[in-house]
Structures are given as structure tokens and as C-alpha cells.
Amino acid sequence: MKLASLKSASRDGTLAIVDRDLSSAFPALESGFATLQSVLENWDDAAPALETTYRALIQRELDALPLKPDELASPxxxxxxxxxxxxxxxxxxxxxxxxxxxxxxxxxxxxxxxxxxxxxxxxxxxxxxxxxxxxxxxxxxxxxxxxxxxxxxxxxxxxxxxxxxxxxxxxxxxxxxxxxxxxxxxxxxxxxxxxxxxxxxxxxxxxxxxxxxxxxxxxxxxxxxxxxxxxxxxxxxxxxxxxxxxxxxxxxxxxxxxxxxxxxxxxxxxxxxxxxxxxxxxxxxxxxxxxxxxxxxxxxxxxxxxxxxxxxxxxxxxxxxxxxx
Missing domain, CATH: 3.90.850.10 (Fumarylacetoacetase-like, C-terminal domain)
Incomplete structure (x- = not known):
């Protein structure tokens, strides 16, 4: 899967799941995780849930938002x-x-x-x-x-x-x-x-x-x-x-x-x-x-x-x- 962080009021950004061609993104918060740091600290629980969302995203089953590189922080x-x-x-x-x-x-x-x-x-x-x-x-x-x-x-x-x-x-x-x-x-x-x-x-x-x-x-x-x-x-x-x-x-x-x-x-x-x-x-x-x-x-x-x-x-x-x- 591919993960990114949107710039936000939080210094840790807002985690998003990104499709394979980097054209759209889906908020990871709907899978229960707000930041990439929280995912890394709970990888065994977080990764399967995010992977499920990622598969749905690349199969165009979700209402995703356009990915705008200018709005991205570092992952x-x-x-x-x-x-x-x-x-x-x-x-x-x-x-x-x-x-x-x-x-x-x-x-x-x-x-x-x-x-x-x-x-x-x-x-x-x-x-x-x-x-x-x-x-x-x-x-x-x-x-x-x-x-x-x-x-x-x-x-x-x-x-x-x-x-x-x-x-x-x-x-x-x-x-x-x-x-x-x-x-x-x-x-x-x-x-x-x-x-x-x-x-x-x-x-x-x-x-x-x-x-x-x-x-x-x-x-x-x-x-x-x-x-x-x-x-x-x-x-x-x-x-x-x-x-x-x-x-x-x-x-x-x-x-x-x-x-x-x-x-x-x-x-x-x-x-x-x-x-x-x-x-x-x-x-x-x-x-x-x-x-x-x-x-x-x-x-x-x-x-x-x-x-x-x-x-x-x-x-x-x-x-x-x-x-x-």
C-alpha cells in the first residue's frame, strides 16, 4: 500500500491512503488511524485494516479525493x-x-x-x-x-x-x-x-x-x-x-x-x-x-x-x- 500525510493543524499531519497511480487519496481516519506515527506504533493491528481500505481504493470502490502534491507534508x-x-x-x-x-x-x-x-x-x-x-x-x-x-x-x-x-x-x-x-x-x-x-x-x-x-x-x-x-x-x-x-x-x-x-x-x-x-x-x-x-x-x-x-x-x-x- 501507499501512504501519505496531508498538511494540517497537527504537526504530525493527517494520514491518507493513496492509490497506486498517486492520483487520489482516502482519509485513513475512517480506518481508525489519524497519523502515520500511530500506525507504525501499532503496525500489526493497523496494517491489515489499512490494506483492506487500500484494496478498495485501487478498485475504485471508495469516494476518494484528488491527490494534490502541494498539500502534502512528508509522510x-x-x-x-x-x-x-x-x-x-x-x-x-x-x-x-x-x-x-x-x-x-x-x-x-x-x-x-x-x-x-x-x-x-x-x-x-x-x-x-x-x-x-x-x-x-x-x-x-x-x-x-x-x-x-x-x-x-x-x-x-x-x-x-x-x-x-x-x-x-x-x-x-x-x-x-x-x-x-x-x-x-x-x-x-x-x-x-x-x-x-x-x-x-x-x-x-x-x-x-x-x-x-x-x-x-x-x-x-x-x-x-x-x-x-x-x-x-x-x-x-x-x-x-x-x-x-x-x-x-x-x-x-x-x-x-x-x-x-x-x-x-x-x-x-x-x-x-x-x-x-x-x-x-x-x-x-x-x-x-x-x-x-x-x-x-x-x-x-x-x-x-x-x-x-x-x-x-x-x-x-x-x-x-x-x-x-
Whole structure:
């Protein structure tokens, strides 16, 4: 099934069940659940009821409302925890090379992950505010999963059933602020102002055989002001799958229902499929010509991130954001 959250007076939005082609929605409150967080906390009871409503919706048995992307919040407008990995090592290698930082051997065996702010996420059509263009605004197209309650110390195999929903992410970065923050040795703050998520979060069964239980084998398309800049396969080059990322996050703590785990910027070893962030393109330019020529995002530009299934249907809907001062 596909789930979304309508913007409302509640900070947690109003949960809606969305049809397969993302054209209509039905209020989940009629199935007894007002928010996605409440569903995740009661998944075993909630999921069957919502699935029944979803089946009725896609069979056109319900009086649904038109789905308007501008009226959508993030599927989880806020979350108890947002953890972002960096599972695609070709991305890590290229970005670290741009900073003159070597690849520690541990990155090949132990996932890289940071904890970001999760008090309020951007919706899929919300603008990106950029007061100062010199900050170096970049998009980062990613995949993410949402969990139910995950016990501390789970193995990757034990972690797999805790993956309840999948969605897309634009993990916004301010590249020119990040180096000075990392140089302090304590992590991101200003350089990661907060991500935006896709219109819908979907259960893994909606992905069919493109989902292998731990990763999606479909291209992730990113457009910059209408021009396709990347279409890497999200299942290729992912050194650590979502089971492993989840187990890594839960090594020393339980994860509450509603935890979001990001894959990190999708990247393939074959650079011919383009890129999912500007920084990676700039690194390739620097390697090839000695100079990074592609500018970071400027006021008035637009970013669009989307994934299509093998029949050409948009799986999650598109993240489409304008850059505002």
C-alpha cells in the first residue's frame, strides 16, 4: 500500500491512503488511524485494516479525493529519529577525494552514518530556503526506510522484518559549510539544514521483484531545472543494504517506531549514469580537467527526484523543490 500525510493543524499531519497511480487519496481516519506515527506504533493491528481500505481504493470502490502534491507534508512530518548512512562507496570515495581525505579501511566493513535533525521535515513540494548562495546548496537523492520498534542488538537478518515502509529523500547539504564543521571533529549541524521526503511511503510489496528484502533495484532519477543529471540504479554499488544499516544503528540502542534510515546518496561505480548530487559531479570534473565547473544550486532553480517501476509508473511520486532566498 501507499501512504501519505496531508498538511494540517497537527504537526504530525493527517494520514491518507493513496492509490497506486498517486492520483487520489482516502482519509485513513475512517480506518481508525489519524497519523502515520500511530500506525507504525501499532503496525500489526493497523496494517491489515489499512490494506483492506487500500484494496478498495485501487478498485475504485471508495469516494476518494484528488491527490494534490502541494498539500502534502512528508509522510512523517517529524520523526523520533532520522539516521542517514552513506552506503554507496563510489560516492564516499569521490567526495572524500575532493576534500583530500583518504578512505579508511573501516569504511569497507563498517557503515558510515550520522544523526540528523528530525523535528520538522520539508514536504515534497516545499521550497528550499537559501539565504546565502555562497553556502553551496546541493541536493542528495537517496532512498530511505521507516521502521517499527527495533530492539537493541538485532542482526541484519533479524532487522529485515522491521522495515515497514520505503520512500525517497532529498538530503539537502550546504557544501561550503560542511568542511569547517567536520574540521571540529564533531559532525554536521549547519551543513545539514533538513531533508525533504517523497509524497508517498510504500510498503515493500509495492516494489515487486525490484525489492530483494534489503534494497531497491530501480533507477533513481534526478533533474536539475528540467535537465536529467543522474539515473543510477539504487541497487547497484550499495555496500551496506538496509538490513545492515538498521543493525548498525541499533547496535547500542533500541530504535523507536518511526525511525527513518537513509541510504546515503545513490551512486554507481559507472559514472556514465550521472550523479545524485552536485558534489560528485564536481569531483569528476576536478579529476578529469583539474577544475570543478558545475555550480551549486542558485536561487530560482528546481530539483526533481523520482523513481519509476518497470511498467513506467511513479512509485513514490516526485520530490520537486524550488530554491528560494
Amino acid at each position: 512523517l512530518p517529524r520523526a523520533y529519529q532520522w539516521l542517514d548512512g552513506s552506503a554507496y562507496l563510489s560516492h564516499v570515495e569521490r567526495v572524500r577525494k575532493a576534500r583530500g581525505a583518504p578512505m579508511p579501511p573501516s569504511l569497507y566493513t563498517d557503515p558510515l552514518m550520522y544523526q540528523g535533525g528530525s523535528a520538522a521535515f520539508l514536504g515534497p513540494r516545499d521550497p528550499i530556503r537559501l539565504p546565502d548562495e555562497s553556502w553551496g546548496l546541493d541536493f542528495e537523492a537517496e532512498v530511505a526506510v521507516i521502521t517499527d520498534d527495533v530492539p537493541m542488538g538485532v542482526t541484519p537478518e533479524e532487522a529485515a522484518p522491521h522495515i515497514k515502509l520505503v520512500m525517497l529523500v532529498n538530503d539537502i547539504s550546504l557544501r561550503n559549510l560542511i568542511p569547517q564543521e567536520l574540521a571540529k571533529g564533531f559532525g554536521f549541524l549547519h551543513g545539514k539544514p533538513g531533508p525533504a521526503f517523497s509524497p508517498a511511503a510504500v510498503t515493500p510489496d509495492e516494489l515487486g521483484d525490484a525489492w530483494n528484502g534489503a534494497k531497491i533495484h530501480l533507477p533513481l532519477l534526478t533533474y536539475r531545472s528540467g535537465t536529467l543529471v543522474g539515473h543510477p540504479d539504487a541497487g547497484e554499488g550499495m555496500q551496506f543494504d538496509f538490513r545492515e544499516l538498521l543493525a548498525h544503528a541499533a547496535r547500542t540502542r533500541p530504535l523507536p517506531a518511526g525511525t527513518i534510515i537513509g541510504s546515503g546518496t545513490v551512486s554507481n561505480p559507472d559514472a556514465g549514469r550521472g550523479y545524485s548530487c552536485i558534489a560528485e559531479k564536481r569531483v569528476i570534473e576536478q579529476i578529469e580537467s583539474g577544475e570543478a565547473r558545475t555550480p551549486y544550486l542558485q536561487h530560482g532553480e528546481t530539483v526533481r527526484i523520482e523513481m519509476f517501476d518497470r511498467s513506467g509508473r511513479s512509485v513514490f511520486g516526485a520530490i520537486e523543490q524550488d530554491v528560494w532566498p
